[in-house]
Amino acid sequence: MSDLPDVTVQATEYAVSLLPEGDINRHVFAITVEYRGVGQWAVTRHGFCLGADGEWAQGVKPYDRGDDWLSAHRFDLDTALRLAREAAPHVVVNGHTAADAYRRTRPEEQPR
Structure with a gap:
């Protein structure tokens, strides 16, 4: 019997985009939801x-943010995914x- 714990697996990042997988422009329009610890x-x-507030702000580096900034820019997973969507x-x-990119690359799916 081993004295080592079970290996853990944890998702730490989600890619969120209006453009579907396989779309040539998906990566440039993608938003990332990243785990920052403690849920x-x-x-x-x-x-x-x-x-x-729906606004984008610089300041993802640990040394340039305080508690107020963190409380406005850190979320539980469901909230983070909703905001990203x-x-x-x-x-x-x-x-x-x-x-716009979706409409340009998917003209056949647009209402007539």
Whole structure:
């Protein structure tokens, strides 16, 4: 019998995007939900962190945030995923939103 504990497996990151898997533009419009410990998750994109107010803020580095900042930018998993889903259609790249990119690459799925 081994004196070692069972190996643990934990999901620590989710990719959230309006664009479906396999879409050539998905990675540039993606938002990441990342585990930050103690049941807390951050919604991030390119060094910015989404706040409870729906605004993106710089400050994902440990040394530039205080307790007030953390309480506004850390969430339980369900809240983090909901905020990421709500923000996903509005991600902007080169002046185009994820919704614009979806409409351009999926014209056959658009209502007539």
